[in-house]
Amino acid sequence: MAMTSKILVLNGPNLNLLGTRQPELYGSLSLSDIQAACEARGRDLGFEIDFRQSNSEGEMVEWVQQARGVNDGVIVNAGAYTHTSVALLDALLTYEGVVIEVHLSNIYQRDEFRHHSYVSKAADGVICGLGGHGYELALEALQRIFQTRG
Ligand code: CA2
16 A cells, blocks of 8 residues: 655745735735645645644744654745744754755745745755746655655
């Protein structure tokens, strides 16, 4: 019988506002739409998806700590904490599973301060600029990585 991999999908500050403002930057999907798409794709891939959002840096750090020994992979869109949070980086560096960083927008086309990501230092891969579809691509990447690593 195939094993179910457990994936934590972590979303940072203000991503709960998706679909209500700035569609030119972040697309028209709500975070619930993205969650539904992840759960559907996750089912196809044999993943159990734990999809979360927090506006609090401390809560995100705690969730990453709790993922140790529980989740096989973490997909993280840390929102603005991407560019500021050494605490989140340190938590991700202690996590032994696979980390994929996702951004809806192409952060390299935007303000200079968005070009640097602390999260990237702990990420096995980074996907940005593809809107909500990036999350599904991250799930597919995880499946490939798990297959390859055995
Ligand atoms: O492109 C991304 O996914 C970001 O992580 C989004 C963050 C931003 O700070 C990063 O530089 C790139 C911002 C998320 C805020 O989302 C909103 C959505 C709708 C309305 C207002 C904010």
